[in-house]
Amino acid sequence: MLRTARTQYSISITEDGHDVVLDHWGVPLGDAPAYSQLERIISHVTEPDVLPVEFASAGRRHTAFSELLVERADGGTGALWTFDPGPRVTSGGDGDELLLTAVDETGSLRLELRYRTSTAHDVVTRSATVVNDGTAIVTLPRAFSAGWNLPIGQRARVDYLAGSWAREFQRRSLDLEWGTFSIGGRDGITGLRFSPVVAVTGLDDGEHAPASDRPAYGIALAWSGSWRMSLDAPPVGEHIRVSCGVDDDTTTITLLPGESFSTPESLGVHSSEGAAELPALWHEYQRTLRREIARPVVYNSWMGTEFDVNVEQQVELARLAAGLGVETFVVDDGWFLGRTSDRDGLGDWTPDPQKFPNGLAELADIVEELGMSFGLWVEPEGVSPTSRLFAEHPDWIHRADGRPLLTVRNQYVLDFGRAEVVEWAEQMLRDVLGSARIHYLKWDMNRTVSDGGRAGDPHGREWAVQHARGYHRVMEMLRREFPDVVVEACSSGGGRVDAAVLARADVVWPSDQVGAPDRLIIQDGYLRAYPAWAMSSWVTDDPGHRDRRTVTLGYRFAVAMTGVLGIGSDLTAWTETERADAARMTAFYKDIRRIVQDGTVRTTGAPERNLYTVTFRGPKQDPRAVVFVFDGDRDRSRDRELPRVHPDGLDPDVTYLVEQTGERVTAASAAALGVRAPFTWAPDAEVLVLRPIG
Numbered sequence: 001m002l003r004t005a006r007t008q009y010s011i012s013i014t015e016d017g018h019d020v021v022l023d024h025w026g027v028p029l030g031d032a033p034a035y036s037q038l039e040r041i042i043s044h045v046t047e048p049d050v051l052p053v054e055f056a057s058a059g060r061r062h063t064a065f066s067e068l069l070v071e072r073a074d075g076g077t078g079a080l081w082t083f084d085p086g087p088r089v090t091s092g093g094d095g096d097e098l099l100l101t102a103v104d105e106t107g108s109l110r111l112e113l114r115y116r117t118s119t120a121h122d123v124v125t126r127s128a129t130v131v132n133d134g135t136a137i138v139t140l141p142r143a144f145s146a147g148w149n150l151p152i153g154q155r156a157r158v159d160y161l162a163g164s165w166a167r168e169f170q171r172r173s174l175d176l177e178w179g180t181f182s183i184g185g186r187d188g189i190t191g192l193r194f195s196p197v198v199a200v201t202g203l204d205d206g207e208h209a210p211a212s213d214r215p216a217y218g219i220a221l222a223w224s225g226s227w228r229m230s231l232d233a234p235p236v237g238e239h240i241r242v243s244c245g246v247d248d249d250t251t252t253i254t255l256l257p258g259e260s261f262s263t264p265e266s267l268g269v270h271s272s273e274g275a276a277e278l279p280a281l282w283h284e285y286q287r288t289l290r291r292e293i294a295r296p297v298v299y300n301s302w303m304g305t306e307f308d309v310n311v312e313q314q315v316e317l318a319r320l321a322a323g324l325g326v327e328t329f330v331v332d333d334g335w336f337l338g339r340t341s342d343r344d345g346l347g348d349w350t351p352d353p354q355k356f357p358n359g360l361a362e363l364a365d366i367v368e369e370l371g372m373s374f375g376l377w378v379e380p381e382g383v384s385p386t387s388r389l390f391a392e393h394p395d396w397i398h399r400a401d402g403r404p405l406l407t408v409r410n411q412y413v414l415d416f417g418r419a420e421v422v423e424w425a426e427q428m429l430r431d432v433l434g435s436a437r438i439h440y441l442k443w444d445m446n447r448t449v450s451d452g453g454r455a456g457d458p459h460g461r462e463w464a465v466q467h468a469r470g471y472h473r474v475m476e477m478l479r480r481e482f483p484d485v486v487v488e489a490c491s492s493g494g495g496r497v498d499a500a501v502l503a504r505a506d507v508v509w510p511s512d513q514v515g516a517p518d519r520l521i522i523q524d525g526y527l528r529a530y531p532a533w534a535m536s537s538w539v540t541d542d543p544g545h546r547d548r549r550t551v552t553l554g555y556r557f558a559v560a561m562t563g564v565l566g567i568g569s570d571l572t573a574w575t576e577t578e579r580a581d582a583a584r585m586t587a588f589y590k591d592i593r594r595i596v597q598d599g600t601v602r603t604t605g606a607p608e609r610n611l612y613t614v615t616f617r618g619p620k621q622d623p624r625a626v627v628f629v630f631d632g633d634r635d636r637s638r639d640r641e642l643p644r645v646h647p648d649g650l651d652p653d654v655t656y657l658v659e660q661t662g663e664r665v666t667a668a669s670a671a672a673l674g675v676r677a678p679f680t681w682a683p684d685a686e687v688l689v690l691r692p693i694g
Contacts, residue, residue, distance in 0.1 A: 108134025375440025515544015554682025
């Protein structure tokens with residue numbers, strides 16, 4: 001039995017010793033009875049095919065999906081495991097750790113299943129390791145992290161996040177009955193199309209939607225490379241099964257004698273209050289991953305200058321940004337040697353002497369004199385065909401021997417599965433960060449990996465695993481050697497947002513879509529699985545790619561203020577009035593920043609509709625609540641009374657005073673009667689501050 005903050009996860013080894021099965025996952029029961037098959041009639045399948053096994057191998061399972069596929073040099077396949085009946089359990093005041101070990105029927109393979117829980121949150125963490133103790137090569141065509149058995153019956157509502165570039169984190173759902181649903185990516189990165197997280201809620205027979213109070217489960221994969229997640233609703237049994245791990249389409253693991261493979265961690269969480277509670281449970285866990293550092297208000301120069309960068313106009317932008325109250329000034333793409341467009345320069349990470357004749361230190365010093373810290377954009381994995389780096393090391397890129405080199409966005413991708421490439425990237429970043437006082441680093445990755453693999457290398461088909469782990473290694477170096485540098489993870493927008501990145505980066509960039517109405521939809525989906533404290537969001541003048549209606553500067557600020565506030569507009573094009581308004585709103589954000597970044601968040605309504613709200617309830621250090629209201633109805637003059645919103649997430653034991661209206665509200669009255677929104681912030685957005693008074 002493993003304990004979390006509010007739940008219990010109980011498993012046991014079957015009597016024959018061949019399987020580990022789930023006994024209970026949910027509200028604490030104490031000593032849960034072992035799972036029993038005695039009342040089930042099994043026909044036409046084997047018992048392991050219907051048991052809720054924790055980790056299934058082909059060779060033990062025969063008709064149902066297995067997390068592990070094994071191929072041996074002698075042509076044999078599969079594995080029959082026998083588990084050690086004495087698992088290693090480590091229990092402490094802050095949680096439990098469990099290690100289960102097994103050997104296969106040949107004695108040459110060893111399996112280790114790891115579990116970890118914490119009393120600080122409700123997430124259960126699982127992973128697996130396969131060790132080749134034999135003398136022959138073994139390959140693993142599939143090596144997933146875990147099989148999660150969700151005891152909710154045979155029908156389920158599945159909520160997931162899907163999208164594309166500039167349209168990430170779109171909320172989608174389906175009802176799954178007697179079948180399989182699969183999402184994932186072969187990109188070499190987490191990917192823009194799907195997020196490695198799902199919410200699953202049981203459905204009663206005949207229902208078309210789950211009741212709000214039905215138990216729900218969330219499953220995620222902490223991985224930044226190619227991945228796969230498969231959900232199976234079988235016609236036999238009372239469990240929906242979720243299997244996940246590294247992508248099994250493009251990845252084959254090779255184990256030479258003495259070698260082992262450890263999977264990425266998979267995460268599971270249970271909510272007894274339904275799927276609406278899962279975001280708060282994920283955010284609670286994610287707080288344990290972050291560093292306690294300030295996440296500054298950032299100005300990024302990209303939309304002001306694009307590739308046309310020089311020290312004089314960057315200084316002008318910096319002076320304007322300082323006047324707004326910006327805390328960190330970041331120079332984006334275009335600062336390095338030969339970078340005049342997206343066709344050149346990647347890989348040659350030295351300041352362009354024509355743009356920065358005195359190096360980056362001159363601009364960094366001026367930025368610091370203006371009261372801000374200095375930051376920089378890099379794309380360490382990218383390399384231009386015209387670069388000096390590619391000319392010197394053409395073998396360092398992902399490529400397929402015998403086929404023409406393939407460019408995407410006019411660039412190649414360095415193979416971070418090569419130790420020498422990772423060592424180069426680490427030293428390059430040391431040199432860049434040591435060249436000036438740089439306290440913010442935006443790491444971008446602007447293309448998927450194509451033609452991965454190395455001919456002749458027995459581990460060549462592990463390229464996606466190796467690339468992701470090389471990326472993690474460099475990110476860990478940054479945190480270890482440059483602890484005062486805030487690191488932002490970006491990949492053409494939201495292409496690298498996952499729990500593994502949140503453990504290594506301080507901020508993430510959810511999308512290149514910066515049009516405020518479109519961005520609000522993206523952020524609504526993002527917050528279902530990921531935290532506001534890491535969500536970088538900019539104020540810009542971009543009208544957006546889809547919803548191109550004009551919105552006010554106040555609306556744009558309100559959208560960006562629901563995460564980590566940034567500004568990306570060309571400040572030289574703003575009027576004095578706009579800059580004064582921006583300075584006022586930036587100061588307001590700094591006053592409520594702790595509430596947004598350290599509090600809890602709930603949304604009400606839909607971002608595509610009128611009166612959508614995002615409500616933050618602050619931590620103990622600042623127990624105020626802030627309600628962001630977004631409205632598409634610009635003709636409120638027709639209303640006979642002020643519109644009312646119904647924010648969720650207020651403290652049920654507190655009475656609040658709404659600072660903008662003087663109204664007294666409670667959680668109950670807000671739900672039943674609503675809270676007046678006078679729209680004093682802007683005609684299309686309101687920011688209400690609720691102060692506890694009793």
